[in-house]
Amino acid sequence: xxxxxxxxxxxxxxxxxxxxxxxxxxxxxxxxxxxxxxxxxxxxxxxxxxxxxxxxxxxxxxxxxxxxxxxxxxxxxxxxxxxxxxxxxxxxxxxxxxxxxxxxxxxxxxxxxxx
Amino acid sequence: xxxxxxxxxxxxxxxxxxxxxxxxxxxxxxxxxxxxxxxxxxxxxxxxxxxxxxxxxxxxxxxxxxxxxxxxxxxxxxxxxxxxxxxxxxxxxxxxxxxxxxxxxxxxxxx
Numbered sequence: 001x002x003x004x005x006x007x008x009x010x011x012x013x014x015x016x017x018x019x020x021x022x023x024x025x026x027x028x029x030x031x032x033x034x035x036x037x038x039x040x041x042x043x044x045x046x047x048x049x050x051x052x053x054x055x056x057x058x059x060x061x062x063x064x065x066x067x068x069x070x071x072x073x074x075x076x077x078x079x080x081x082x083x084x085x086x087x088x089x090x091x092x093x094x095x096x097x098x099x100x101x102x103x104x105x106x107x108x109x110x111x112x113x114x115x
Numbered sequence: 116x117x118x119x120x121x122x123x124x125x126x127x128x129x130x131x132x133x134x135x136x137x138x139x140x141x142x143x144x145x146x147x148x149x150x151x152x153x154x155x156x157x158x159x160x161x162x163x164x165x166x167x168x169x170x171x172x173x174x175x176x177x178x179x180x181x182x183x184x185x186x187x188x189x190x191x192x193x194x195x196x197x198x199x200x201x202x203x204x205x206x207x208x209x210x211x212x213x214x215x216x217x218x219x220x221x222x223x224x225x226x
Contacts, residue, residue, distance in 0.1 A: 031211040043159060043202065045213035056213055091158055101147035101206050104214055106158040 002026045004107035006092050012113045013082055021077045021110045023092030032075045033093040033104060034067065036060070043091065049075065079112075087114045118142075121203055121217035129225055132193050136220045138203030139185045145205040145215075148179055148186045153200045153219060162188075162201070193224045 005024045013019050025032050034046040047067055048055040054067065066078045075094075079086055089111050093104040118141045128134045140148075151159035163170065165177040165186050176189040186205075190197055200219040206212040 033213065035214075042218045043204075043214075043216040045215070048211070048213055050211065055211075058213070089156070095211055098210070101211060103149060103161050103164055105161060106151075108158045111156075 004092055004094055004105055006090075006107035006110050008110060009108070010111045010113070012115065015084055015114050016081050019079050019082055019112065021079075021090050021092075021112070023075045023077070023107055024073050025075055025092065025094030026105060027073070028096065029094035029105075030097045031055075031095045031102075031104075032069070033095075034077045035091045035093060035106075036088040037091065037109075038088045046077070046090075082112075082114045084114050087112055119203055119205055119215050119217040121201075121220045123218060124221040125223050126220065127223045127225055128193055130193055130195060132224075133189065133191045134193055134222060135187055135189045136201055136203075136222075137185050137187050138217050138220075139183075140203075140205045140215075141184070142205070142207070142215070143184065144207045145184075147206050148177075149204045149214070150175075150177060150186075150188050151202040151204055151216075153202055155200075159202055159204075159216075190222075193222075195224050195226060198222055198224045 007022045032049040037043045047057040047061045089109045091109045092107040095102040095104045148165035150162040152162045169178045174191045178187045202219045203217040204214040
């Protein structure tokens with residue numbers, strides 16, 4: 001079964017450094033998402049991406065965050081200057097085109113630890 | 116504020132038991148509903164979509180009550196491997212909108 005893949009599985013970074021989290025969505029999916037989950041908290045939406053542009057973003061997704069689809073397969077999330085509170089699991093998800101909401105399929109996540 | 120609420124549990128049940136979880140949502144514009152399963156420190160995995168007429172997949176049955184704005188998940192004949200956190204997720208009628216998740220209900224199935 002096709003799956004969303006994410007790298008790295010764990011990233012440890014000093015506060016203030018930039019990080020790039022990578023995702024390869026399922027190949028025939030056209031909608032891409034980033035979510036995060038702080039330990040013990042809900043899964044929270046960050047940003048959605050379609051047709052090479054951001055569709056929606058949450059208030060968490062401030063100027064420190066950016067997304068990019070640099071080629072036909074990768075979808076990246078960049079955090080420019082990390083803060084302690086950015087420590088969380090970051091999940092990429094993708095879904096198909098459809099007439100109604102298609103289920104979103106999640107990658108296995110990147111654990112980001114900010115020191 | 117758009118909220119999805121779940122009883123956090125834990126629900127501790129013996130193998131073979133039937134267990135049910137509810138999830139309430141506050142946004143009446145919500146149109147698509149899903150149950151995900153999340154194991155400890157893993158990604159949410161789609162368990163099933165929830166259709167207006169209710170739907171069943173093996174031991175799992177999902178129901179939607181639009182009037183009262185809740186969805187439910189029933190697990191029959193619980194297995195040890197069903198132990199996980201069950202996340203309710205909803206999104207709006209516009210296509211491919213963000214999912215709003217509940218915090219999840221923790222289930223432990225005991226031998």
